[in-house]
Amino acid sequence: MEKMFTYSQLYTFCKNVFTAMGCSETDATTAAKALVAADARGIDSHGVARLSGYVRLWEAKRVNAVPNVRVVHESPSTAVVDGDAALGLVAAPFAMQVAIDKATSCGTGWVSVKNSNHFGIAGYHAMMALKHDMIGIAMTNASALVAPTFSVERMLGTNPIAVAIPAGSQPAFVADFATTTAANGKLEILQRKNADTPMGWVQTKEGTASTNANELKTGGSLLPLGSDREHSSHKGYALGAIVDIFSAVLSGANYGPWVPPFPAYVPMPENMPGEGIGHFFGAMRIDAFRTADEFKANMDNWIQRFRSAKTIAGEEKVLIPGDPEREMEAERMKNGIPILDVVVEDLIKTGERFAVSFA
Amino acid sequence: MEKMFTYSQLYTFCKNVFTAMGCSETDATTAAKALVAADARGIDSHGVARLSGYVRLWEAKRVNAVPNVRVVHESPSTAVVDGDAALGLVAAPFAMQVAIDKATSCGTGWVSVKNSNHFGIAGYHAMMALKHDMIGIAMTNASALVAPTFSVERMLGTNPIAVAIPAGSQPAFVADFATTTAANGKLEILQRKNADTPMGWVQTKEGTASTNANELKTGGSLLPLGSDREHSSHKGYALGAIVDIFSAVLSGANYGPWVPPFPAYVPMPENMPGEGIGHFFGAMRIDAFRTADEFKANMDNWIQRFRSAKTIAGEEKVLIPGDPEREMEAERMKNGIPILDVVVEDLIKTGERFAVSFA
Numbered sequence: 001m002e003k004m005f006t007y008s009q010l011y012t013f014c015k016n017v018f019t020a021m022g023c024s025e026t027d028a029t030t031a032a033k034a035l036v037a038a039d040a041r042g043i044d045s046h047g048v049a050r051l052s053g054y055v056r057l058w059e060a061k062r063v064n065a066v067p068n069v070r071v072v073h074e075s076p077s078t079a080v081v082d083g084d085a086a087l088g089l090v091a092a093p094f095a096m097q098v099a100i101d102k103a104t105s106c107g108t109g110w111v112s113v114k115n116s117n118h119f120g121i122a123g124y125h126a127m128m129a130l131k132h133d134m135i136g137i138a139m140t141n142a143s144a145l146v147a148p149t150f151s152v153e154r155m156l157g158t159n160p161i162a163v164a165i166p167a168g169s170q171p172a173f174v175a176d177f178a179t180t181t182a183a184n185g186k187l188e189i190l191q192r193k194n195a196d197t198p199m200g201w202v203q204t205k206e207g208t209a210s211t212n213a214n215e216l217k218t219g220g221s222l223l224p225l226g227s228d229r230e231h232s233s234h235k236g237y238a239l240g241a242i243v244d245i246f247s248a249v250l251s252g253a254n255y256g257p258w259v260p261p262f263p264a265y266v267p268m269p270e271n272m273p274g275e276g277i278g279h280f281f282g283a284m285r286i287d288a289f290r291t292a293d294e295f296k297a298n299m300d301n302w303i304q305r306f307r308s309a310k311t312i313a314g315e316e317k318v319l320i321p322g323d324p325e326r327e328m329e330a331e332r333m334k335n336g337i338p339i340l341d342v343v344v345e346d347l348i349k350t351g352e353r354f355a356v357s358f359a
Numbered sequence: 360m361e362k363m364f365t366y367s368q369l370y371t372f373c374k375n376v377f378t379a380m381g382c383s384e385t386d387a388t389t390a391a392k393a394l395v396a397a398d399a400r401g402i403d404s405h406g407v408a409r410l411s412g413y414v415r416l417w418e419a420k421r422v423n424a425v426p427n428v429r430v431v432h433e434s435p436s437t438a439v440v441d442g443d444a445a446l447g448l449v450a451a452p453f454a455m456q457v458a459i460d461k462a463t464s465c466g467t468g469w470v471s472v473k474n475s476n477h478f479g480i481a482g483y484h485a486m487m488a489l490k491h492d493m494i495g496i497a498m499t500n501a502s503a504l505v506a507p508t509f510s511v512e513r514m515l516g517t518n519p520i521a522v523a524i525p526a527g528s529q530p531a532f533v534a535d536f537a538t539t540t541a542a543n544g545k546l547e548i549l550q551r552k553n554a555d556t557p558m559g560w561v562q563t564k565e566g567t568a569s570t571n572a573n574e575l576k577t578g579g580s581l582l583p584l585g586s587d588r589e590h591s592s593h594k595g596y597a598l599g600a601i602v603d604i605f606s607a608v609l610s611g612a613n614y615g616p617w618v619p620p621f622p623a624y625v626p627m628p629e630n631m632p633g634e635g636i637g638h639f640f641g642a643m644r645i646d647a648f649r650t651a652d653e654f655k656a657n658m659d660n661w662i663q664r665f666r667s668a669k670t671i672a673g674e675e676k677v678l679i680p681g682d683p684e685r686e687m688e689a690e691r692m693k694n695g696i697p698i699l700d701v702v703v704e705d706l707i708k709t710g711e712r713f714a715v716s717f718a
Contacts, residue, residue: 075466075647077436107434108469112648138595146666150674155665163601173604181590198589207671225594226584230557231540235584238534238680239598241665242522246533249657250648256664273660288434289471289609298608301632305505305615306514306600312566315509321597 003344004336005358010048011036013351013358017051017287021058022065023090028115031089037124039337042328045185046121049343052323052350054118056264063117076106079231080251081113085276088140089118092279096125096138099283103134107288112251115275116300118142118262122162123176123325129164129283132343134290136164137282141247141254143261146180148237149229152207153255154221158183159243164322166286168296170303179240182221187213187222200227219330253278281284362703364717369407370395372710372717376410379713380417380658381424382449390448396483398696401687404544405480408702411709413476415623421428422446422476428453435465439596439610440472444635447478447499451638455484455497458642459648462493463682471610474634477501477621481521482535483685488642489531492651495523496641500606500613502620505539506580507596513580514615517542518602523532524651525645526657529662533681538599539581546572546581559586605639658692 011032018028032122039047057063071079079098083091095111102109119125122138129136142157158178165173180186182201190197190213197213204210205219209228224236248255254274261268284290306336309318339347351357369392388398398406416422426445430438438457442450454470461468478484481497481682488495501516516535524532537543549556549572556572562689563569564578568587575581583595589605607614620627645651668677710716 038509072650073645078466078643078647080648087415091495106465107437110466110467110643148668148677149678150670151668152671153668155668155677163597165604173600175601177591177594181585200590207674225591226540227586227590231559231586232536232679233518234586234680235536235538238522238536242534244367244525245524245658245661248641249654249661251491252653252657255657255661273657282389284437284469284609285434286609288437289439290432290611294413294611295608298611298614298632299604300612302604302608309507309510309514311509311511312511318507318510318514319593321593321600351430 002268002338002340004338006336007036007040007333009358010039010337010339013347013356014048015054016053016356017350017354018087020356022251023087024066027087027090030093031087034089034120034124037163038121038330039339041121041123041325041331042332043121043185043325045188047182047348050118052346053262055350057117060264062260062264067091071098077102077108077110078235079109079111081111083113083116083276085115086117087115088277088279091116092119092125092138092281093128095279096128096136096281096283099281100129100132100134103283103285103288104132104193108282108284111281112246113279114248114253116253116277116279118277119279121176122160123164123174125281126162126164126176127172127174127316130166131341133166133286135166135284138162138279139247140241140279141244141259141277143259144257145184145216145222146224146240147203147207148224149234152205152221154238156224156237157259158222159240161239161243166296167299167303170300171326173299173303173320174325176322178326179225179236179243181227181236182222183226184222187216187252200218200231228232243280248274248278249355250280251278298301334351349359361699363432363697364397365695366399366692366716369398369696369698372715373407373410374714376414376709376713377446379715380414381556382446383425385523385711386446386449389444389452390644391713393448393452393479393483397480398698399688399691400482402480402544402684404542404547407698407706409477411705412621412623414709414712416476419481419623420620421581421623423618424563426450426497430457436461436467436469437469438468440470442472443476444474445476445690446553447476447636450475451478451484451497451640452487454638455487455495455558455640455642458640459491459493462642462644462647463491467641467643470640472620472638472640473607473610473612473636475612475636477636481519482523482533484640485521485523485535486531486533489525491642492645493523494525494643494645495521497638498602498606500603500618502618502635504543504575505583505599506562506566507583508593511564511580512616515599515603517581518599520598520602524656524658526662529659530685531681532658532662532679533680533684535681535684538584538595538602540584540586540595543572543581545646546575559590561566602639607633607637609639610637
C-alpha cells in the first residue's frame with residue numbers, strides 16, 4: 001500500500017525535477033522545501049502527490065519555470081507582487097519575505113499576489129515569520145469547488161487561512177485550515193475506501209444534502225464551514241469570500257468562479273477578469289505592539305491554560321492549533337514519510353520524463 | 360409585545376443617559392451612535408437592550424465615564440491603545456480612527472486595544488474605513504461561553520470578526536459574525552419562545568450534544584463554528600483563538616477564561632493576567648495595493664457574479680455579506696425600530712435613574 005522515504009530523499013527528488021524543468025537552483029530549492037513540508041507535516045494531499053500536477057501545468061505553459069517575480073506596486077507597509085506565472089511554491093516565499101521586510105521597517109507588511117499558481121500548504125509560508133518574532137498570515141484562493149449558502153453553483157475554492165503566532169517555551173500556535181467543512185483531500189481518502197462522507201460536507205448539483213464522496217465528479221459542491229444555513233454556513237462562505245477578495249481583487253488575480261483549475265487538462269474559464277491565482281500574506285512584528293518577552297510569556301500562559309482545559313469524557317486533551325502537524329513532523333523526520341504506492345508510481349514516471357531518479 | 364421608535368428617539372435617549380453618567384458631549388455622541396447602529400441594522404441583542412448593562416458596569420466602577428483613552432505604544436503601521444476602562448463604544452471608534460490615520464500615512468494601520476469594555480457590533484467599527492476607500496477590520500474578545508473542541512470548559516467568548524470592503528456602484532461587502540455556530544442572542548430568542556435549539560449549537564456541562572436553549576445557565580457551552588469535530592469545530596475554535604490573541608495577547612488585555620463578564624453582578628475571574636477586555640482593528644488603504652477605481656470595478660463584478668449565482672430550488676437569491684443588515688437599516692430608518700416591551704420598560708427605568716426621558 002505504501003513505501004517509506006526519508007525527507008531528504010523526497011526533497012532531493014523534487015528539487016531535481018524542478019531543476020530539470022528549468023528552474024534556477026535557488027527556485028528549485030525554495031519550491032522543493034515548500035512542497036515536501038506538506039508531506040512532513042502530514043498534509044499528504046498537498047505534497048509530492050501534486051508534483052506531477054505541477055509538471056503538467058508547466059507542460060501546458062501555465063507555469064513559468066524562469067519567472068521574473070517582482071513587486072509592481074507598494075507603500076511602506078504593502079506591496080502587490082506579480083508572480084509572472086511562477087510556481088506558487090516560488091512566488092509565495094518571495095512575497096512572504098517582502099511582507100517580513102516591510103514589517104521589519106514599519107511594524108507590519110501586507111502583500112497581495114497575482115499571476116501565481118498553487119502554493120502548497122498555507123501554514124509553511126505563515127511560519128516563515130516565526131523566527132523573526134513576527135505573527136505570520138497566509139491565504140490563497142483556488143479553483144471553485146464550493147457553493148455559497150443557497151447556491152448550487154461552485155463559486156469559491158477551499159480558500160485556506162493560516163496564522164502562525166510565536167510563543168516562548170511553548171511551541172508556536174499554527175492554525176492552517178480550509179474555509180470549508182471538509183478539505184478536498186478528505187473526500188479523496190473516502191473515495192479510495194469506497195466510504196460515504198458525513199452529512200454536511202457536500203451537496204448534489206441540485207443543492208440537496210448528500211453523503212456521496214464522489215459528488216463533486218457529477219457537478220456537486222463542497223460546503224462552506226458551517227455546512228448549512230442553520231449551522232451558519234454563511235460564515236464559512238464569508239470567510240472564503242474574504243480570502244478570495246484579499247488574494248485576488250486586491251492584487252488583480254482571478255477570483256470566484258474564474259480561478260484557473262489545478263488539473264492542466266481542465267479548460268480555463270471564459271472571460272477571466274485577472275491574471276493567474278492570487279495569494280495574500282501578512283507579517284506583524286510583535287514588538288510593534290509590546291515587547292516580545294511580555295507577549296511570549298502571555299502566549300505560554302494562553303497555551304498552557306487551553307491545553308489543560310477539562311476534556312469531554314473519553315477525549316485525551318484539548319489541542320492547540322498546530323499540535324497534530326508538529327507531532328507528525330517530529331515523527332516523520334525520525335521514522336520516515338509513508339508515500340502511497342500509487343503516488344510512488346506517479347513520482348517514478350515523473351522522474352523518468354526528466355531522467356531523475358530517487359537517490 | 361413591542362413598540363416602535365425612531366432612530367433619533369433612541370439615539371437622543373442613549374446620548375442623554377451617557378451624558379448623565381458623566382461622559383463628555385463628544386464621548387456620549389460617539390457611544391450612542393455605535394450602540395443604536397446595532398438596533399438600526401437589526402442586531403437587537405447588541406443595541407439599546409444592553410444600555411442598562413453598561414450603566415450597571417459604570418455603577419460597579421468597571422466602566423470609566425471620563426477616560427483618558429490613548430496610544431501607549433506605536434510603530435508607523437501599528438499601535439496599542441489603553442482604553443482606560445472606557446466604554447468599548449468610546450475606545451473602539453478612537454482605536455479604529457488611529458488605524459485609519461496610520462493607513463493614510465503608510466498603507467495600513469493595525470491597533471490592538473487593552474483595558475476596554477464591550478464595544479457593540481464589530482461591523483460598525485469596521486465600516487468606519489469605507490468612506491476613506493479602505494478595507495476595515497474589527498474584532499473583539501468577550502467573556503468565555505464557548506468550549507473548544509474536546510473541552511467541557513468555557514474558554515473563549517463568541518469573539519466576532521467584521522470585515523468591511525468598499526465597492527463601486529454596488530453596496531459595500533460587510534461580513535460581521537461570531538466565531539460560534541450560533542451567537543448568544545439567538546439562544547435568547549429561543550428562550551423567550553420556549554423553543555429548542557438545533558443540534559450543534561450548544562453542549563451540556565459534560566460535553567454531550569444538547570438542544571436545550573437554556574443549557575448555558577447550567578454550565579453548558581456554546582460550540583465553535585463547525586459544531587463538532589466531524590464538521591471541523593476545530594476551525595471555529597482556531598478562529599476564536601486568533602481573535603482572542605490579536606485582541607488581548609498583543610495588547611495586554613485579559614484573554615481566554617479570564618475576560619471580564621458583561622453582567623456587573625458576575626464576579627470577576629481570579630488571577631487575571633491583563634487589563635479589561637481587548638479589541639483588534641485594521642485598516643488597509645485600497646490604493647496601497649492598486650488604484651481604487653480598478654479595485655472597485657472588480658468588486659462590483661465580484662458582487663454581481665455572486666448575487667446572480669444559480670440558487671437551490673426554493674431559495675430566492677445568493678446573498679452578499681451585509682445584504683440583510685443594510686436592507687434592515689433602510690427599512691428601520693424609514694418605518695421605525697421595534698423595541699420589545701421588556702426592553703422599553705428597562706430603558707424607562709434606566710432613564711428614571713438619571714431623570715432622562717424619551718423625547
